[in-house]
Amino acid sequence: MNSLNLSFTNSISSVIDRPSLFKLTQPAKSLVRVCNDGRKISACLNLDVKVPDSVNFEKLGLEFDEGKDIMEREKRVLVGTYDRAKIAIKSGKGCKLYDYEGREYLDMTAGIAVNALGHCDPDWVNAVVEQANTLTHISNIYYSKEQVELAERLVESSFADKVFFSNSGTEANEAAIKFARKFQRFTHPNVKEPATDFIAFTNSFHGRTMGALALTSKEQYRAPHEPVMPGVTFVEYGNIEAAKEAIQRGKVAAVFVEPIQGEGGIYSATLEFLQALRTACDDTGALLVFDEVQCGLGRSGYLWAHEAYGVFPDIMTVAKPLAGGLPIGAALLTNRVASTIEFGNHGSTFAGEPLVCKPALVVLEKISKPQFLDDVSKKGQYLKQLLVQKMGANKHVKEVRGVGLIVGIELDVPAKPLVEACAESGLLILIAGNGNVVRLVPPLIISEHELEHAAQIMSDKLSVLD
Numbered sequence: 001m002n003s004l005n006l007s008f009t010n011s012i013s014s015v016i017d018r019p020s021l022f023k024l025t026q027p028a029k030s031l032v033r034v035c036n037d038g039r040k041i042s043a044c045l046n047l048d049v050k051v052p053d054s055v056n057f058e059k060l061g062l063e064f065d066e067g068k069d070i071m072e073r074e075k076r077v078l079v080g081t082y083d084r085a086k087i088a089i090k091s092g093k094g095c096k097l098y099d100y101e102g103r104e105y106l107d108m109t110a111g112i113a114v115n116a117l118g119h120c121d122p123d124w125v126n127a128v129v130e131q132a133n134t135l136t137h138i139s140n141i142y143y144s145k146e147q148v149e150l151a152e153r154l155v156e157s158s159f160a161d162k163v164f165f166s167n168s169g170t171e172a173n174e175a176a177i178k179f180a181r182k183f184q185r186f187t188h189p190n191v192k193e194p195a196t197d198f199i200a201f202t203n204s205f206h207g208r209t210m211g212a213l214a215l216t217s218k219e220q221y222r223a224p225h226e227p228v229m230p231g232v233t234f235v236e237y238g239n240i241e242a243a244k245e246a247i248q249r250g251k252v253a254a255v256f257v258e259p260i261q262g263e264g265g266i267y268s269a270t271l272e273f274l275q276a277l278r279t280a281c282d283d284t285g286a287l288l289v290f291d292e293v294q295c296g297l298g299r300s301g302y303l304w305a306h307e308a309y310g311v312f313p314d315i316m317t318v319a320k321p322l323a324g325g326l327p328i329g330a331a332l333l334t335n336r337v338a339s340t341i342e343f344g345n346h347g348s349t350f351a352g353e354p355l356v357c358k359p360a361l362v363v364l365e366k367i368s369k370p371q372f373l374d375d376v377s378k379k380g381q382y383l384k385q386l387l388v389q390k391m392g393a394n395k396h397v398k399e400v401r402g403v404g405l406i407v408g409i410e411l412d413v414p415a416k417p418l419v420e421a422c423a424e425s426g427l428l429i430l431i432a433g434n435g436n437v438v439r440l441v442p443p444l445i446i447s448e449h450e451l452e453h454a455a456q457i458m459s460d461k462l463s464v465l466d
């Protein structure tokens with residue numbers, strides 16, 4: 001706040017006596033005011049003379065809105081890829097976030113399904129601090145105990161035999177794409193052109209790098225960057241016959257599917273659909289990849305969403321909540337796939353570094369406890385009940401759906417006005433689908449009381465949709 005530097009072109013009384021002369025939020029580097037007596041006063045933003053710390057802007061009656069200042073500065077220096085909510089967040093604790101004006105928000109977003117343990121979980125914080133004081137990064141040239149331990153825990157708790165770490169969900173999917181192609185090449189040494197194509201589904205979201213983007217169904221994400229990776233066929237999510245027809249031997253390397261679609265609007269696969277995909281992949285030699293970047297790691301009330309179906313993939317990709325907010329992703333593989341991958345087939349500088357893996361162990365430990373997962377299921381059920389009770393009768397609410405704490409409210413109108421009205425009332429919620437679905441993915445530690453509060457605010461604000 002006090003980094004505004006002041007300089008004077010004339011010997012006049014200190015600006016501290018005349019605070020209202022300057023507009024502090026103006027983007028110009030130097031502001032000049034000509035006084036009645038002809039003296040020029042300039043406030044220059046880039047000189048070395050610092051306002052003394054003793055200057056208290058509030059006492060001086062100067063309005064300094066730090067949140068707004070951040071938003072204006074953001075526009076100047078950050079590429080405009082995000083349509084951000086007009087909130088600058090300063091801190092968080094549990095399921096609450098606080099902006100620069102001290103306003104409190106109940107967080108039903110968890111950083112888009114990331115902060116499963118909420119904000120600043122003490123055990124997670126300790127793990128980060130201790131590890132930062134011990135060893136942060138060593139590249140993947142050397143062995144790391146923390147990385148091995150995290151991989152061991154992931155293997156113990158899943159269908160998988162081997163793990164490849166990445167830094168994000170899209171990178172985990174990128175790894176899965178490469179591994180699927182390599183698997184096909186390796187297992188068909190005498191075939192001139194082994195299977196390289198992929199099947200993905202309507203409403204899918206797999207990421208924004210060129211391979212994962214090619215598997216993402218929304219045209220508007222892909223179109224500006226085409227050509228993306230070729231050879232992807234989109235099939236209607238849930239359509240068994242169409243999927244069976246598309247999964248062709250010698251052509252399709254892998255089928256990518258989210259057991260519960262997040263970005264696409266909170267749609268859950270049926271048991272028959274996942275079973276049919278498994279069978280079609282087995283029959284044709286294609287690999288089945290479950291993208292559990294959003295729905296995995298406890299969000300569904302199961303550690304892995306596919307456990308509810310009893311259908312298992314060859315590869316699973318995970319990311320968002322795994323390190324409690326630090327960047328991580330992972331592709332989990334069966335031995336059958338992993339054994340086809342050789343040195344140099346893939347890699348990453350940062351992936352699986354100790355600083356990220358140590359806190360991820362804390363997250364995995366807490367989330368995988370049966371009691372924790374039971375609670376997620378119960379709270380998810382309760383949330384859906386509350387939403388149906390409080391909002392179900394509204395003419396704009398078409399459906400409340402989801403599993404565990406990944407819940408969608410489908411509307412017959414855009415959700416944005418409701419999202420904005422809720423934010424003004426201290427509740428943060430997300431949009432999914434084609435802009436008409438409210439997506440609720442709170443920290444998994446959220447209390448029933450907080451869920452009631454969230455449902456009440458949403459219900460109170462529904463009239464903005466009329």
Ligand SMILES: Cc1ncc(COP(=O)(O)O)c(C=O)c1O
Pocket residue numbers: 112168169170171173205206207208258262263291292293294295319320
């Ligand atoms: C199902 C799914 N896959 C992949 C991704 C991409 O993850 P990231 O944004 O970490 O690259 C997302 C992100 O929302 C996702 O929901």
